Amino acid sequence: MAETIQRPSGPAGSISEEKRQRLLELVRGRTAARPTDLAEDEVMVWPSLVVVEALSAVVFTFLLLATAILINAPLAEIANPTVTPNPSKAPWYFLNLQELLLHMHPSLAGVIVPTIALVAIGAIPFIDRSPLGVGILFTSDKGKKITIFSAIYTFVLVVALILFDEFVGVTATLQGTVPEVVYQYIIPVITMLALIALLGLLIQRIFQPTRREMVMAFFTGFVVAFFVLTVVGTAFRGTGMDLFWPWDVESAH
Amino acid sequence: MRREHTIADRVTSSALWRSIVRHGYPDTQRNQALVIASNVFLHLHPVKIKRYATKVTYTFCLGGLSFFMFLVLTLTGVLLMFYYVPSTDQAYTNMQEIEASVTFGMLMRNMHRYAAHGMVIAVFLHMCRVFYTGSYKPPREFNWIVGVILLVLTFLLSFTGYLLPWDQLAYWAITVGSEMAGAAPIVGEQAQFLMVGDYEIGQATLIRFYTLHVIFLPLAAALMMAVHFWRIRKDGGISGPL
Numbered sequence: 078m079a080e081t082i083q084r085p086s087g088p089a090g091s092i093s094e095e096k097r098q099r100l101l102e103l104v105r106g107r108t109a110a111r112p113t114d115l116a117e118d119e120v121m122v123w124p125s126l127v128v129v130e131a132l133s134a135v136v137f138t139f140l141l142l143a144t145a146i147l148i149n150a151p152l153a154e155i156a157n158p159t160v161t162p163n164p165s166k167a168p169w170y171f172l173n174l175q176e177l178l179l180h181m182h183p184s185l186a187g188v189i190v191p192t193i194a195l196v197a198i199g200a201i202p203f204i205d206r207s208p209l210g211v212g213i214l215f216t217s218d219k220g221k222k223i224t225i226f227s228a229i230y231t232f233v234l235v236v237a238l239i240l241f242d243e244f245v246g247v248t249a250t251l252q253g254t255v256p257e258v259v260y261q262y263i264i265p266v267i268t269m270l271a272l273i274a275l276l277g278l279l280i281q282r283i284f285q286p287t288r289r290e291m292v293m294a295f296f297t298g299f300v301v302a303f304f305v306l307t308v309v310g311t312a313f314r315g316t317g318m319d320l321f322w323p324w325d326v327e328s329a330h
Numbered sequence: 331m332r333r334e335h336t337i338a339d340r341v342t343s344s345a346l347w348r349s350i351v352r353h354g355y356p357d358t359q360r361n362q363a364l365v366i367a368s369n370v371f372l373h374l375h376p377v378k379i380k381r382y383a384t385k386v387t388y389t390f391c392l393g394g395l396s397f398f399m400f401l402v403l404t405l406t407g408v409l410l411m412f413y414y415v416p417s418t419d420q421a422y423t424n425m426q427e428i429e430a431s432v433t434f435g436m437l438m439r440n441m442h443r444y445a446a447h448g449m450v451i452a453v454f455l456h457m458c459r460v461f462y463t464g465s466y467k468p469p470r471e472f473n474w475i476v477g478v479i480l481l482v483l484t485f486l487l488s489f490t491g492y493l494l495p496w497d498q499l500a501y502w503a504i505t506v507g508s509e510m511a512g513a514a515p516i517v518g519e520q521a522q523f524l525m526v527g528d529y530e531i532g533q534a535t536l537i538r539f540y541t542l543h544v545i546f547l548p549l550a551a552a553l554m555m556a557v558h559f560w561r562i563r564k565d566g567g568i569s570g571p572l
């Protein structure tokens with residue numbers, strides 16, 4: 078091994094003595110064994126990190142065990158293609174999409190919106206590239222305020238839209254009077270885009286944010302919308318996918 | 331050479347022990363470094379890290395928790411596989427047997443299910459933690475994308491598992507899901523057929539979901555996790571304040 082190191086491609090002696098020493102050390106496999114010099118702000122992974130990991134593994138093993146002992150997973154009757162339960166629901170983490178489905182064309186709700194959301198999330202690091210605020214939760218005080226503002230904005234509007242569609246009803250009102258494409262595509266798309274744009278505009282006006290803070294506003298909007306749609310789809314939709322109080326959903330099932 | 335007093339001393343100085351463990355008791359910095367560096371699993375970690383990176387309130391342990399859930403799912407999943415046959419004639423009965431007559435069968439099934447929910451939640455929250463601490467910024471852009479792929483894989487793992495009990499919940503949830511895929515523009519019909527393997531959900535669907543659930547998706551996820559963890563190291567460890 079040491080010989081390969083001694084045969085550099087460049088002219089002999091082009092490796093400085095110090096570098097040669099380090100390479101040799103690497104070859105002898107001693108680097109890791111060398112007593113490490115700990116800087117002020119550093120700790121040894123064993124024990125400092127490994128302890129936290131082991132402890133949380135124990136805690137969560139017990140939590141899982143306890144839940145599994147106390148509550149049994151559901152098993153309904155055997156699958157029967159001829160008996161459609163009312164309502165039929167997807168697994169809970171897709172109920173956000175199923176909730177969207179009630180308000181727009183299935184291709185929008187089930188495919189286009191989630192695809193765009195995923196691509197947008199994937200693109201975040203290429204939109205906001207400044208190193209500003211790395212490692213600081215919410216970046217700054219302003220960032221925290223923007224996050225809260227966006228969360229409230231999204232929460233109120235998504236809830237309001239769901240209630241509006243339930244009790245006034247875009248489709249119910251327009252069905253038969255205008256072509257389907259209007260209430261299945263055009264109105265939902267315009268509504269979504271307009272509310273996103275309005276959020277951006279408000280944040281811009283009120284906070285004069287950096288790009289990082291602007292991205293935070295939109296990401297928060299996504300998370301809160303996802304959350305509200307999931308909760309409404311899971312706990313508030315009963316028979317016929319109508320709105321119920323959560324305690325009535327079970328019995329409606 | 332130190333005199334051996336206790337049984338522990340004898341064990342740890344035996345040839346067998348020393349052929350496996352190549353370091354002494356980790357009470358010196360040298361040995362603590364060796365524990366990490368000479369163990370294939372632990373050496374995912376660096377030998378030393380920044381102090382803030384061990385603070386629970388920075389990562390909230392969420393990435394580690396996602397991985398933990400994955401490990402629990404692998405273990406309990408293998409145990410369930412001993413009893414489960416992916417056939418529309420047998421699957422449901424198998425589930426009943428697992429619950430009623432297999433020792434700890436119900437416990438395994440429950441743990442598998444709750445760990446699956448837990449993993450979806452943990453991965454999503456982990457994404458939020460990474461986002462709100464700005465940890466996606468260069469040089470970690472690519473690891474963020476690896477993460478997004480892991481998020482999708484996690485959803486798919488959970489979704490394909492949902493059909494396997496072959497009860498009404500499973501059947502109709504997958505019906506709703508596959509109809510959503512069917513609504514995709516242009517390729518919708520093909521996408522739905524690819525997923526269901528037939529014109530309606532049946533044996534063809536079950537075997538597809540089963541194969542994806544127990545082989546393809548776990549392997550894909552494990553592969554992406556390997557990349558994910560390796561990249562964390564290559565990107566200079568956990569992000570932190572500049």
Ligand code: HEM
Pocket residue numbers: 389391392393394395396397453454456457460465466470473474475476477478480481484555558562567568569570
């Ligand atoms: C199965 C899913 C996943 C597993 C097992 C996983 C695991 C981990 C672990 C153990 C860490 C170390 C720090 C920590 O615990 O927070 C980490 C960091 C990271 N993860 Fe994940 N992760 C997953 C999904 C994701 C997702 C969905 C994203 C984002 C979309 C993501 C993006 C990142 C990034 C950028 C880092 C580096 C963070 C930093 O340097 O502070 N990961 N991941």
